[in-house]
Amino acid sequence: MATQAQSAVSIQQEMVRRRAPFVMLGVMILSSTLLLRVISFQFPQDARVSREFATQRDANAGRIETFESARGIIYDRNGYILADNRRRFRIGVSPNLVADPEQTANDLAAILGRDPVEIFNILRSDALYVPLGTIDPDVWQQIDALDLGRAIQEERLFERFYPQAPLASQVIGFVYGQGEDSLGSNGVEGEYQNRLAGVIADQEVSNLPFGVPEDGSILQVGDDLVLTIDRDIQFLIEQELQRAVVETGAEGGTIIVMDPRTGDVLGMTSYPTYDNNNFADADPDLLNNPAVSDTYEPGSVFKVLTVAAALDLGVITADWVYNDTAVLTVPGGVEIENWDRRAHGLVDTQGVLVQSLNVGAATISNLMGRDNFYLMLSRFNIGTITNIDIQGEEQGQVRIPGDEFWSESDLATNAFGQGIAVTPLQMLTAINAIANEGVIMQPRIVHQIIDGDDIETTRIVALSRPISAITAQLVTDMMVATVRDGFDEAAQLPGYSVAGKTGTAEIPDPGIGYRDDAWIMSFAGFLPADNPQVSILIIIDSPANLENQRWASQVAAPVFRRLAERLVILMEIPNDEIRLALEEQGGMVADTP
């Protein structure tokens, strides 16, 4: 029996011995397979696996934070900052993470200057997150020092700040909204929104201590802009315009200063204006830039273009003479009268400008004919936007033959700047063609765009040549005579040759034709006349006290003179005697204190 039992055990042992390797092999294969599967997760081939792991990881190992990079800085042409950014913090609290609501409420209320009960109620609420507002960095430092951990969450923001405000507010524009909602509007801020705006992006931030910390430094900041505006000139024209409007009791006004050789806008302002640091409190009507977005009937300044066009076409010459009988009746029965309602007898081309005769201008446009006249206006870019890089430019209003409301009388009235609406910038750009030997330059407000180390300089572009250089010289001489011998002598600047022309224009009033109690007074000119370095347009809208301020020569011309007197110093333009002597010897000037 014992032998049989031993034999049976022996058989079973033998079976175990034989089967054990297979079992072990099976266990090893299973283990290896599982191990390989685990290892395979390190190198996922299936996108679904990657996505699932990413979801799991995001849920546990990281959080999403919004990073905002700074908006580009705006400089004037000399590097002075016109628009910058200030850091601010948008904070909020997670009530369920606050350990001691009472103490925290007292601390936060003291720092934020708010009611402790209000804060306490917030901290006792069931809300997951309650925003507490946007605060300055020094306030955030105090809150951060409370060491409230993740109960307080902060988001860094950039807030637009204009250190020179209200300087050039209407040119620069403003930025509304904060963080991801910020958007440049009006002026350069609006026009260059895509270049100025920094990148705002959500980034995953690791919660793990060995995760590489993320920050917004990899985001691209906005491009910086260098404007053609000269801060000192801008300040000067704003001062002078405000003074002029206040002194004359006018409703408002506009001044533009340009370099006619390049099209650079050196200064551009309208009054009243606003402070772009507090644009939300401003009258919405003031947020636009009237220099490019408002139109006006230019009046007699426009005669310069009429005369230039007729001279260039050869319709008249400098020696051309007509007999001024005080009234010209044009087709349609409309009677054109001179400003003084008097007859001036035989008048030559220059006399039309010097004496600012409506009858003369209308006579010239009639001689030109409708096709030639409006063709020349289009060559001067009248009725076309200048494409200056400022948001909100209007194109003006020019009725041409074939339009529903055009009439034969328009040909006559348009010749002296009535019945036609232009923007101030259009007007000065056209005058610049005369200053610049007949070539119209593309107006520009941005000189350079700076993207890190890349500096992109905007090109100086000649748009067209509406008149020849000879015609431009002829008209310039006539404009010089207008200031020297005409009614615009208030614009004279001793020692300097000034070319210019005034305009006293009626203001259209829908329904009744034109107002009889208000006029727009303007002056457009440039100097030195033989080598223009600066052109200026001054518009004073509806001055009060019309007894002494009935004409632009009384209102706008003196402003031009005051402005020009300061500009020649700022721009280091010596008087004609010195300048011509310098040109003769080809040397430079040194100014003494």
Next chain:
Amino acid sequence: MAGNWVEHALRRSVWKPERQVLALATLGVVIALLLGALYLFQVANEASINNELREMQTERDELERLNQELRSEIAALTSVPNLQVRARELGFQLAGSGQIEYLLVADYYPDRADTVASITADLSNEDDPDDYDETFVDWFGNQIDSIGDTLSDIFGG
């Protein structure tokens, strides 16, 4: 009966570790411990560096913020109205065009290139140093020659 053979099998199968196996196991444990320690060290080191990085980022952000504030403050303080007020306090006043005197400087030309020697021209006159092409053997020979010259100066009179 069945219980007997299992007991016997288990008794027989009691593992009797041998010295080599023990050594291998110990080595494995030691290596695992070393790898673990190395991993922990690496992670701790990385966490420490990242913490340092965070602090530096915070410091950088703060410095950037201060720079921004200073830049804006300087811009506001140097605005034209502020400069005018300060200038008046210092006794300055705006000059009129009649008060500006321009002087003609005879024979002074604005184009510096015509009157001032070109900087690049000056530089081009300087001799460029030769390229360095000395071999080790040359250097060694020079040293020997130098020592020889020194010795001959001392002893050779």
